[in-house]
Amino acid sequence: MITAEGLVKRYGAKTAVNDISFTVRPGQVTGFLGPNGAGKSTTMRMIVGLDRPSEGRVTVNGKPYAAHRAPLHEVGALLDAKAVHTGRTAYNHLLAMGATHGIGASRVREVIEMTGLESVARKRVGGFSLGMGQRLGIAAAMLGDPSTLILDEPVNGLDPEGVLWVRQFVRHLASEGRTIFLSSHLMSEMALTADHLIVLGRGEIIADAPVADIIAGGTRPRVLVRSPHSSQLADLLAAPEVAVIRSEAGVLEVTGVAASGIGDLAAQHGLAIHELTPLSASLEEAYMALTADAVEYRTEAVR
Numbered sequence: 493m494i495t496a497e498g499l500v501k502r503y504g505a506k507t508a509v510n511d512i513s514f515t516v517r518p519g520q521v522t523g524f525l526g527p528n529g530a531g532k533s534t535t536m537r538m539i540v541g542l543d544r545p546s547e548g549r550v551t552v553n554g555k556p557y558a559a560h561r562a563p564l565h566e567v568g569a570l571l572d573a574k575a576v577h578t579g580r581t582a583y584n585h586l587l588a589m590g591a592t593h594g595i596g597a598s599r600v601r602e603v604i605e606m607t608g609l610e611s612v613a614r615k616r617v618g619g620f621s622l623g624m625g626q627r628l629g630i631a632a633a634m635l636g637d638p639s640t641l642i643l644d645e646p647v648n649g650l651d652p653e654g655v656l657w658v659r660q661f662v663r664h665l666a667s668e669g670r671t672i673f674l675s676s677h678l679m680s681e682m683a684l685t686a687d688h689l690i691v692l693g694r695g696e697i698i699a700d701a702p703v704a705d706i707i708a709g710g711t712r713p714r715v716l717v718r719s720p721h722s723s724q725l726a727d728l729l730a731a732p733e734v735a736v737i738r739s740e741a742g743v744l745e746v747t748g749v750a751a752s753g754i755g756d757l758a759a760q761h762g763l764a765i766h767e768l769t770p771l772s773a774s775l776e777e778a779y780m781a782l783t784a785d786a787v788e789y790r791t792e793a794v795r
């Protein structure tokens with residue numbers, strides 16, 4: 493469990509994180525989203541004690557990170573996959589990290605196997621691809637078998653198989669009751685991986701809700717309609733709150749009326765319909781709507 497209360501981080505005149513409070517709960521994957529420079533990395537660094545809050549506090553399992561006697565057992569973090577001593581082998585890197593917590597070779601072998609690094613464990617990290625570096629970072633985060641895992645852009649640089657692996661891995665860890673907090677710029681992947689989302693915009697929280705609620709709340713339902721009477725139907729649907737796009741001959745994309753309403757209207761006028769398909773909104777659309785609003789609001793506030 494991660495709890496932030498009134499967290500503020502200023503760098504000189506720049507406020508990177510502006511009074512945010514949130515809770516990241518165990519047993520689910522919580523995604524951390526926001527445009528570049530929104531303050532995600534700064535927040536993650538404060539959680540693991542790499543940056544000091546200017547105001548407020550953040551705790552992991554009830555205590556600030558630094559107050560834990562054996563922090564690797566509480567929180568595993570992947571913050572910068574490149575921050576590894578490149579002359580060492582992956583095995584030796586993990587062994588050296590583990591030594592600070594009395595974690596021995598058998599656990600090192602376990603995390604190597606868990607992250608699919610067996611074939612490269614004896615190779616120098618300097619020669620690793622970005623994807624291998626990410627896997628090594630995740631292996632390091634898992635060393636202490638922590639109940640909370642923080643992953644900053646864990647799928648960055650991974651191939652499709654690696655992306656799928658991370659998704660299944662973190663979902664499995666959450667199902668074991670762990671707290672998983674991860675950031676990503678890949679919306680489609682986030683929609684498949686996370687249960688809950690916290691969205692930051694310019695250092696402030698602009699959404700903190702289940703993924704399904706964010707998708708439903710940020711976009712209006714759209715319906716694809718195929719009919720030999722599409723022009724007549726478009727005229728009948730015309731209303732201030734309804735948008736109708738004619739994408740191709742005989743096809744309408746309607747926003748602002750549910751599929752049932754369109755079907756009823758067509759039936760009342762005896763118009764045949766060949767297809768009536770509710771189009772599911774994407775997280776990307778909802779995210780763009782959310783963050784665009786935040787930017788507009790901020791612009792107005794500054795004037």
Ligand SMILES: Nc1ncnc2c1ncn2[C@@H]1O[C@H](COP(=O)(O)OP(=O)(O)OP(=O)(O)O)[C@@H](O)[C@H]1O
Nearest residue numbers: 503506507508526527528529530531532533534535
């Ligand atoms: N050490 C620092 N000194 C000065 N400003 C900083 C420092 N670290 C971050 N910032 C600024 O704080 C703001 C938030 O940065 P941060 O890296 O946390 O954003 P982010 O959401 O992680 O962005 P990205 O998606 O690009 O990684 C940015 O405007 C950044 O320039």
